[in-house]
Amino acid sequence: MRARVLTVLGWVWRYALAALVLLFSHRRTVARERELPANTRAETWTASLLFAAALAGLAFVAIYAFDDADTQLLGLSIAVALALVAAGLILAASLVVPQETLEECRPAFADPTEEEEDVEDAALTLREGVDGVTRRRLLKAAGGAAGVGLGTAALAPLASLGPAVGDRLGASPWKDGVRLVEENGMPVKAADLEIGSFLTAFAEGADKEQLATSLAVVRVKPDELELPEDRAGWAPEGILAFSKICTHAQCAISLFRYPLFAERSPGPALVCPCHYSTFDVLDGGERIFGPAVRPLPQLPLRIEDGFLVAAGPFSGAVGASWGKVKEEG
Amino acid sequence: MPLTTRRVLRTVESRTGGASPLTKALRYVFPDHWTFLFGEIAMYTFLILVATGTYLALFFEPSTAHVIYHGAYAPLRGQEMTKAYASAVNLSFEVQAGLLIRQVHHWAADVFLAAITIHLMRIFFTGAFRKPRDVNYYVGLTMLVLAVLEGYVGYSLLDDLLSGMGLAIGNGVALSLPVVGGQLGVLLWGGRFPGAGDFFSRLFFVHVFLFPVLIGSLMAVHLALIARPHHTQFRGRGRSERNVVGTPMWPAYALRSLGLFFAVAAVLFALGGLVQINPIWQWGPYEPYLGTNGAQPDWYLGWLIGALRLMPHFDVVIGNYTLIPNPFWGGVLFPGAVFGFLYLWPTIERRWTGDRRIHNLLDRPRDNPIRTAIGAAVFTLVATVFFAGAADRAFVQFGVPYEDQLWGYRALTILLPVLVFFVTRRICRRLRASGEHPGRGSGAVMVRRSAAGGFEQLDPEHGGETADS
Numbered sequence: 086m087r088a089r090v091l092t093v094l095g096w097v098w099r100y101a102l103a104a105l106v107l108l109f110s111h112r113r114t115v116a117r118e119r120e121l122p123a124n125t126r127a128e129t130w131t132a133s134l135l136f137a138a139a140l141a142g143l144a145f146v147a148i149y150a151f152d153d154a155d156t157q158l159l160g161l162s163i164a165v166a167l168a169l170v171a172a173g174l175i176l177a178a179s180l181v182v183p184q185e186t187l188e189e190c191r192p193a194f195a196d197p198t199e200e201e202e203d204v205e206d207a208a209l210t211l212r213e214g215v216d217g218v219t220r221r222r223l224l225k226a227a228g229g230a231a232g233v234g235l236g237t238a239a240l241a242p243l244a245s246l247g248p249a250v251g252d253r254l255g256a257s258p259w260k261d262g263v264r265l266v267e268e269n270g271m272p273v274k275a276a277d278l279e280i281g282s283f284l285t286a287f288a289e290g291a292d293k294e295q296l297a298t299s300l301a302v303v304r305v306k307p308d309e310l311e312l313p314e315d316r317a318g319w320a321p322e323g324i325l326a327f328s329k330i331c332t333h334a335q336c337a338i339s340l341f342r343y344p345l346f347a348e349r350s351p352g353p354a355l356v357c358p359c360h361y362s363t364f365d366v367l368d369g370g371e372r373i374f375g376p377a378v379r380p381l382p383q384l385p386l387r388i389e390d391g392f393l394v395a396a397g398p399f400s401g402a403v404g405a406s407w408g409k410v411k412e413e414g
Numbered sequence: 415m416p417l418t419t420r421r422v423l424r425t426v427e428s429r430t431g432g433a434s435p436l437t438k439a440l441r442y443v444f445p446d447h448w449t450f451l452f453g454e455i456a457m458y459t460f461l462i463l464v465a466t467g468t469y470l471a472l473f474f475e476p477s478t479a480h481v482i483y484h485g486a487y488a489p490l491r492g493q494e495m496t497k498a499y500a501s502a503v504n505l506s507f508e509v510q511a512g513l514l515i516r517q518v519h520h521w522a523a524d525v526f527l528a529a530i531t532i533h534l535m536r537i538f539f540t541g542a543f544r545k546p547r548d549v550n551y552y553v554g555l556t557m558l559v560l561a562v563l564e565g566y567v568g569y570s571l572l573d574d575l576l577s578g579m580g581l582a583i584g585n586g587v588a589l590s591l592p593v594v595g596g597q598l599g600v601l602l603w604g605g606r607f608p609g610a611g612d613f614f615s616r617l618f619f620v621h622v623f624l625f626p627v628l629i630g631s632l633m634a635v636h637l638a639l640i641a642r643p644h645h646t647q648f649r650g651r652g653r654s655e656r657n658v659v660g661t662p663m664w665p666a667y668a669l670r671s672l673g674l675f676f677a678v679a680a681v682l683f684a685l686g687g688l689v690q691i692n693p694i695w696q697w698g699p700y701e702p703y704l705g706t707n708g709a710q711p712d713w714y715l716g717w718l719i720g721a722l723r724l725m726p727h728f729d730v731v732i733g734n735y736t737l738i739p740n741p742f743w744g745g746v747l748f749p750g751a752v753f754g755f756l757y758l759w760p761t762i763e764r765r766w767t768g769d770r771r772i773h774n775l776l777d778r779p780r781d782n783p784i785r786t787a788i789g790a791a792v793f794t795l796v797a798t799v800f801f802a803g804a805a806d807r808a809f810v811q812f813g814v815p816y817e818d819q820l821w822g823y824r825a826l827t828i829l830l831p832v833l834v835f836f837v838t839r840r841i842c843r844r845l846r847a848s849g850e851h852p853g854r855g856s857g858a859v860m861v862r863r864s865a866a867g868g869f870e871q872l873d874p875e876h877g878g879e880t881a882d883s
Contacts, residue, residue: 156513160687163514167680174673182665186882189443195546195643195774196656246616248704254589254596254606285703296607299703329703331536332584334722334741335607336579337705339627358707359583360723361806374817376722378729378740405586405606406729406739408595 118186126179141166217247254409255402258291260383264287265326265393266298273393275379278304278324281353283341285329286393297403299329300384301338302393303366305353311368316400317370319385324393326384327370328403333377335404338364356383369389369400381408443666445647449536450826451674456529458675459522460683466519472504473512474498475619476571478611487695495699498614499573503695520684524566525682527714530558533739538789541777543808545770548760549743550639555756557632564625564716569692569712571617576692579709582607583722584674585747592738608702622797626699646776650702655774717796720803724823728880750800755792783842790838791831798827 103337145162148154186322194200215221265273265286273286287293291302307323319325336359344350354373362375370381382399402410427433444450477497483490485500486507537543543551566584570577577632585607589599602616603609624633644658653659661667686689697706711719721744730738763785764770779786802823809816845851861869 114696154510156511157687159511159514160683160685164684164687165682167676167683171673171676174669174676178666178669178673184666184670186659187441187443188440188652189644189656189662191644191656191774192642195772243601246604246612247597256606287703294608294702296702303435334583334745335702336629337703339705340707342417342595356457358705358709358806359579360719361820362727372727374729375742376725376744378727389756405589405741406736407589407599408593408736409596409732409733410736410739 101284105155120185122180122182122184123179127176131173131177132168132387134176136164136175138169141169143283155402179249254404254407256295256297257399257403258288258295259395260396261395261397263288263291263395265302268293273302274391275322275393276296276391277386278302280306280323281341281343283343286326287393296335297328297399299328299337301329301341301355302326303341303343303353303355304372305343305366307365309353313369316369316383316385318387319383319396321386321388324388325366326386326388326393326395327366328382328384328399330404331359331362331377332372332379332381332401332403333357333360333362333375333405336360338381342348379410427432437491440639440662440664442663443644443658443660444646444663445653445658447648450645451538452533452536453531454671454674455678456526456533457637458678459529459682460629460633461524462679463519463522466515466522467622467626470512470513470519471507471622473501473509474571474618475501475667476614477501478573478614484726490498490695490698495698496573496614498571499694499699502572502574506695509525514683514687516686517689517691518682520691521685521689522571522682523568524685524691524712524714525678527558527561527712528553529563530561534558534756535789535793537755539777539779539786540646540648541759541773541782541785544763544773545760547591547646547770548640548641550636551760552757553632553636553639555753557629557636560625560629560632561754562747564621564629565691565712565714567625568618569622571614571621572692572694573614573692573700575697575700575704576705576709576711578608579705580711580715583719583741583745587741590739590742593676595739595742640649641656643774646774648813650775653775655772656784658774708810710804710807716803717747717752718745718782720799720801720805720823721745724802724820725798726824752792752796758798780842780845781824783839783846787835788837788840791835795827795831796836798830802827823867 141162145159145166148158148162155322166355168371191319195205216382218224266289267273267286269285273284278284284302286302287299291298293299303325305323305325307320308321310323312320327338330386331338336354336357338357340356341353342351342356342363343353353366355366356362357375357377360376362377363373364370364381365373370383372378372380379401382401382403384399385396387396423433423436426436439511460595475497479497480494481497482501483493483495483500483503485491485504487503490503502516506516507513537551556652566580570581570584585599585603587603589595600606602613604612605618645660647653647658647660650659692745696706710716722741723744725740725743727740729736729740775786802820805816805823808814808819861871863869
């Protein structure tokens with residue numbers, strides 16, 4: 086038994102060594118060598134590998150025919166079939182067919198010295214085409230004009246891609262008196278919001294997919310607030326509403342960082358998961374970290390019969406910046 | 415030769431005169447070097463992308479019409495979603511072998527971009543982009559740009575949460591273009607993000623027709639422009655600027671290359687069957703008001719998300735007009751600068767060295783220490799920004815605060831490329847001076863004994879070389 090193991094190990098070692106030598110030995114190139122392997126063993130192996138590939142291919146079909154075929158088995162069987170074909174072809178390429186090293190001359194133009202003659206010929210042929218034409222400049226100008234005119238005409242229909250007039254980047258459903266609703270359409274009750282909580286809300290009756298519809302509603306302790314003076318009444322009972330769309334690249338702001346131990350943690354802030362723009366909620370959405378430049382637009386709130394209602398439009402433009410962002414805000 | 419072969423050849427010859435070009439093609443010589451395989455891998459991956467993509471297009475419905483999901487995947491049942499997302503989930507769960515093909519397609523896209531990138535590095539560091547191949551280098555770069563966009567458009571089509579977040583960022587970057595950004599964003603999307611229903615038909619058309627046709631056509635041009643002056647080759651015995659030495663197409667190279675195709679396909683199908691990628695049913699459908707932490711794009715866009723994250727916060731504002739919003743820096747300027755560098759490099763090198771000659775023999779990276787050092791520095795910069803894009807993952811893994819990482823990466827993007835430039839230049843110069851080859855371990859030298867009994871050392875690299883440029 087031990088002798089057999091040793092023999093097997095010996096074989097493995099010899100093949101491994103041979104493989105290493107083949108892999109790392111530096112083969113030298115000599116032009117025009119041709120060698121006929123005439124290797125019947127390699128031919129047998131190639132044929133066996135291709136037959137095995139056929140079987141693996143059939144296995145794939147068999148697995149596929151099963152109801153609810155397993156993706157792993159499907160992938161494995163087809164991969165094995167392909168790998169067997171690959172092995173067969175690579176084996177045939179190196180041990181069955183003639184091994185040849187050939188030298189080929191490059192075409193003349195890839196030669197560093199020969200190109201001028203052909204260039205002259207082509208230039209002459211082109212020039213002969215306008216022999217006897219007198220008002221070349223006029224014709225060139227006319228041709229150019231036709232090109233520009235037709236080019237403009239060809240590009241003009243691209244404008245149809247855009248929306249009808251009036252659909253502005255700054256469109257928003259929020260104005261005084263619009264109620265805040267939850268995802269299921271129920272109005273948002275102020276008393277349901279706990280301190281440190283985060284809620285996604287929408288404008289009542291508006292399309293939820295419209296960028297300016299969604300809000301990040303958070304609640305903090307009212308005495309923490311540091312809102313600017315002109316926003317004094319915007320956060321009744323410490324409830325603040327901001328556009329949920331980041332002003333950097335308009336991902337939805339889905340993280341609310343609320344300190345569990347205020348003395349040692351940074352203050353409450355909304356964080357965008359895409360590029361980590363961070364907005365301080367206490368001072369009205371000013372950016373404190375990340376690539377965003379404009380503050381998060383804040384929506385003034387009031388409480389009507391216990392429910393949250395917008396008290397006016399957003400403080401700025403919703404979503405990513407563009408040229409006229411300031412005017413439309 | 416069997417009779418039928420002759421008959422086929424005769425048919426071809428009498429109708430197209432193709433027999434002689436065929437003979438020439440069969441004798442076309444491929445120089446042997448393993449680094450030449452990356453371009454082939456990219457080409458074969460593209461074929462697999464087209465094949466798997468065709469299958470997927472038979473089941474996928476690029477529609478933003480809303481449906482309630484009633485399919486096989488229980489956790490999503492009863493949810494409202496677009497037909498695009500629902501059909502992508504359905505083809506994953508209810509089409510036999512659908513998930514396999516979808517995952518192979520996605521893996522193939524990642525491998526496609528990886529193969530092109532490594533191929534590009536090979537071309538760059540060996541000077542293969544020099545005349546007469548500079549035009550073909552531009553064709554290749556253009557295919558890389560198209561491939562990145564094609565990949566982005568492809569995974570954006572599925573309308574799952576991650577793809578929607580990617581489109582939101584893409585729209586933000588489009589809006590950030592100076593002056594025309596607002597109009598362009600509205601034009602492409604058919605309105606304010608998330609856009610009109612037409613937008614997904616546009617994406618679909620771009621992904622399954624426009625870009626693949628462009629890439630396929632450029633690939634044909636690429637191959638023609640390779641075959642016309644023939645392949646480049648490394649220096650070696652019997653190799654000169656005027657010839658090319660290697661294995662002829664028929665039979666050994668054709669078989670070997672076909673073998674490579676099947677090997678690439680085997681790896682891709684093994685990955686697609688065994689290694690899960692983009693499980694869209696876990697992300698859920700996208701709505702503009704939804705976002706998730708830890709969102710990462712496919713690897714080839716990692717450098718762009720990294721650039722968007724690293725940029726300090728500033729816009730260029732003139733009076734009341736925002737000329738350049740922030741996403742422009744990371745989303746347009748940075749990739750523009752990197753590709754600009756790559757497009758311009760052949761010209762820069764030509765001007766700077768004054769070398770306008772034709773080159774068919776390749777440099778080893780060490781042969782041109784400055785080019786190698788500059789290239790290494792640029793790729794290091796891109797790699798550093800790429801890793802910065804994974805800072806949120808590193809935060810979860812290692813607990814290093816995101817803010818600190820960002821400042822670290824900002825410093826690294828400046829320091830590392832400079833460091834890499836000097837280290838690479840030094841290594842190249844040393845290797846060139848010593849003639850060592852780090853890849854070939856033995857360190858043995860070849861000696862020849864003379865009749866008188868003395869020894870003379872032979873240079874293992876250049877021994878017996880006949881021609882040099």
